[in-house]
Amino acid sequence: MVEVGREFILPPEHRPKPETIDADNIPLIDLSERDSEILAAEIGKACKNWGFFQVINHGVPSKCREKIESASRKFFSLPKEEKKEVSRDEINPYGYYDSEHTKNVRDWKEILDCSAQSSTILPTSHLLHDTELKEFGNKWPTSLPELREAVEEFVVEVEKVALKLVELVAMSLGLRRDRLNAYFNDQSSRVKLNYYPPCPLPHLALGTGRHKDGGALTILAQDSVGGLEVKRQTDGEWILVKPIDDAYIINVGDMIQVWSNDKYKSIEHRATVNSEKERFSIAFFFNPAHYTWVEPLDELVSEENPPRYRGYNWGKFIVTRNRGNFKKLHVKNIQISDFRI
Numbered sequence: 001m002v003e004v005g006r007e008f009i010l011p012p013e014h015r016p017k018p019e020t021i022d023a024d025n026i027p028l029i030d031l032s033e034r035d036s037e038i039l040a041a042e043i044g045k046a047c048k049n050w051g052f053f054q055v056i057n058h059g060v061p062s063k064c065r066e067k068i069e070s071a072s073r074k075f076f077s078l079p080k081e082e083k084k085e086v087s088r089d090e091i092n093p094y095g096y097y098d099s100e101h102t103k104n105v106r107d108w109k110e111i112l113d114c115s116a117q118s119s120t121i122l123p124t125s126h127l128l129h130d131t132e133l134k135e136f137g138n139k140w141p142t143s144l145p146e147l148r149e150a151v152e153e154f155v156v157e158v159e160k161v162a163l164k165l166v167e168l169v170a171m172s173l174g175l176r177r178d179r180l181n182a183y184f185n186d187q188s189s190r191v192k193l194n195y196y197p198p199c200p201l202p203h204l205a206l207g208t209g210r211h212k213d214g215g216a217l218t219i220l221a222q223d224s225v226g227g228l229e230v231k232r233q234t235d236g237e238w239i240l241v242k243p244i245d246d247a248y249i250i251n252v253g254d255m256i257q258v259w260s261n262d263k264y265k266s267i268e269h270r271a272t273v274n275s276e277k278e279r280f281s282i283a284f285f286f287n288p289a290h291y292t293w294v295e296p297l298d299e300l301v302s303e304e305n306p307p308r309y310r311g312y313n314w315g316k317f318i319v320t321r322n323r324g325n326f327k328k329l330h331v332k333n334i335q336i337s338d339f340r341i
């Protein structure tokens with residue numbers, strides 16, 4: 001019998017309910033629609049009302065998805081010692097770990113975090129006065145060469161979708177189509193493989209605790225088990241996102257919320273676990289370079305609609321967030337609300 005340690009147990013108000021609501025669901029958008037004005041309008045509406053939507057006919061070959069899903073299963077079924085050989089640590093955010101914390105409660109999951117680029121430059125410290133930077137690369141398990149190949153091929157494909165979405169988001173905000181593209185010339189994008197083993201007490205713990213994604217946008221592939229829940233803006237209820245074969249779930253990250261000066265919202269979400277089935281998901285976090293200064297876009301602020309956020313440096317933001325994910329801290333983890341004016 002697997003034990004559920006105290007560090008996994010959530011305070012009562014944040015525990016998942018035994019029954020989830022799945023009647024109403026997040027919008028489903030067909031990306032093969034050729035009229036980009038129509039697409040942008042649909043995406044704008046989804047970003048405003050839900051902060052989440054699913055896409056079909058996205059162009060990512062299903063073979064590519066099957067390959068990364070299969071490599072991920074193989075990776076997590078490797079002996080623990082082999083996984084630990086590619087562990088992340090307090091400074092290097094890329095690698096394996098089984099003790100992620102969200103809001104200082106441990107998540108019931110194992111993770112492999114990968115830099116989407118061959119390497120990523122990040123600050124080594126969350127402290128603002130420390131300006132040291134370091135280049136971090138991926139560690140791959142030697143017994144599973146297909147994992148690296150699968151991740152690299154997946155990145156090429158999802159990045160095309162991410163750029164297309166960022167263009168549609170720009171259009172929907174009434175901006176030039178390529179207004180946001182330059183932010184992604186240098187990236188700190190990340191691929192996260194999530195593995196949620198069956199949990200004997202699924203109503204006391206979560207696979208991923210409630211959180212908002214900090215970057216620009218997230219593209220998520222969930223398997224057919226289901227468990228992702230999104231907080232509905234109208235009433236604060238948690239809504240189960242129905243798995244759809246070969247679809248990707250897209251969500252607005254904090255950065256788009258800030259750029260849009262709150263027109264679009266980065267919405268809280270979480271992943272539940274269940275006592276019978278294991279569950280896998282793969283997230284692609286589309287993020288700009290560490291040196292990016294994030295603030296409401298000039299075109300979207302005015303005298304009547306003044307900026308609602310102070311600017312901040314993305315590198316320091318993500319490093320502070322990573323630090324809180326790595327271990328339990330006694331301070332609240334960084335949120336964009338900290339920058340609210």
Ligand SMILES: O=C(O)CCC(=O)C(=O)O
Pocket residue numbers: 192194208213220222227228269270271280281283
């Ligand atoms: O596994 C999931 O469905 C969600 C994971 C997630 O939200 C994340 O990794 O940021």
Ligand SMILES: [Fe+2]
Pocket residue numbers: 211212213218269
């Ligand atoms: Fe997330």
